[in-house]
Amino acid sequence: MFTLSQKKLVNFAALVVVISFALQCEKGQSPSQDIQIKKNDSLAAVKKDSLIQDSIKKNTIVYRSFIFPKKKKDSAMSAFNKEFSKEDQYVILAINRLDLKNKWRADTLAIPNKIDSTLMAYAPFPYHLEILKEVHKMVLFSYPIQAFASYENGKLIKWGPTSMGSKAAQTKRGLTFANWKKELSISSVSSEWKLPYNFNIHNTLGIGWHQYDLPGYPASHSCLRLLMNDAKFLYGWADQWVLNKGGATLRANGTPVIVFGDYKWGAKKPWKNLIQDPKSDNISVEELNEIIKPNLSKILEEQKRTDDVRSELNAAKAGEKVAA
Template identity: 70%
Template sequence: MDSLQKAKVTYTPFIFSAKKKDAAMAKFNKELSEEERYTILAINRLDSKNKWRADTLAVPDKMDKTLMSYTPFPIQVEKLKEVKKIVIFSYPIQAYSLYENGKLIKWGPTSMGKKSAQTHRGLMFANWKKELAISTVDSDWKLPYNVNVHNTLGIGWHQYDLPGFPASHSCLRLLMDDAKYLYNWVDTWIVNKDGRTLKANGTPVIVYGDYDWGGKKPWKKLIDDPHSNDISMEELDKVIEPYLHKILEAQKKREQVLGEGINIQN
């Protein structure tokens, strides 16, 4: 795929009728490879554990496990050219994107906060991370590759169930492969030796927009219009603009702190 152009993809429906769901699921499992199933489920904001929830899946005419052929995010964002790293979560389409100096390097599905426990919107920064965290809501919930982005509210991203709709208790759920990738890619905060004084922020994170609660799931609209989930450059610019100065100031501060060679505690 050209670095500045999105691939042309069309989608067809794979229907799981209520009366023949077992047969449809057997066909889905038998006729498609593991990689193809992974790709289709990811497009539909599902993981393998929750595939039983499917009623109609949007199936692309070409398979790309990286998902980059299906990106709803702009490939290049000029406004971010000076920002080394940033994570952007879109509530409307339940998806995240990673940019490096304005270039989209990865995107994927997420399940954000449910209507009664919505994820905090706005600019945040990656704080600390833990390879396996335990939920403060329920100690039985194990959260692999957890990255905290709001310390006082306890919000972070991590691997957990993707059921095809916003279902979390305000955190940002990811597929296991994505959670591991982001865990290794993200820069966390820099704190003093006492662990109490913040010296510099980590990677900036923006969460924006609203979900169409009770409406048709956005990814199902791809079947009729493959561009229905696309986020325009103008829309993303409006999301970024209010925070850009603060992001660049935080980046500059981080570079200064790193240049001083202080002790880093992640």
């Protein structure tokens, strides 16, 4: 048996349930429908961005400035060297499109609140591109933000700074394919210029990516300069072309590469705005979709041809081993 106070408590709880149910009905849905909709919304969000956690991590990065006054540059550099290790400096300078050799060029550096040696926390490129889900490998070079990105089946696996062609010797835009590579090349402009991990993308124009100075702006003679670690990575990761017997004609292309966009010569560099806006040098999915879409059929067509050729070559090698 309930006491009078217990009966009042039960009646009050029942009233709350009724009111709650009534409010749900006023919205045109039952409580069970509401639960189902929330569940479906959650699943849709996950499908829309399969790397939500990575995005959250990226959004936690904020930047402060480190200034090198002209009249006190030496003392500022001394303070910079004291505060940050060589490993940390490498990361900070990469964000600012510089290498260790050219850190003396710095005037104001954007310093992240967290150091990520992989650089992925600061990626200006989307972590996932659905449009590239069927493309085995893809390399993108952006003129506006002076950076490259490597994708595998639409997933960003690496990005880094670059120094592309100067205003007088701009890198050719558009779709091309990785051709031949050489671990150490000599520049055709000057025999004194050594180019480690050179990977050609324009055979007739002599344009490729390789390690060389990163001064914080486009300064090359059309090539795509990279940090040593990035040049070494792309050298081993990207695929070369396949030539017919004799080496005079092309049988299949290598990894697709797109160079895109226009650099705002004389304007403030996008990465210089990171202190005010951590997303100032970001490139959106929509922008990249517009760049990739017109080239996608060609990329997939060449990819199929390359896959078929490599399958034939592998089958032939397997047959030779069995015969031996």
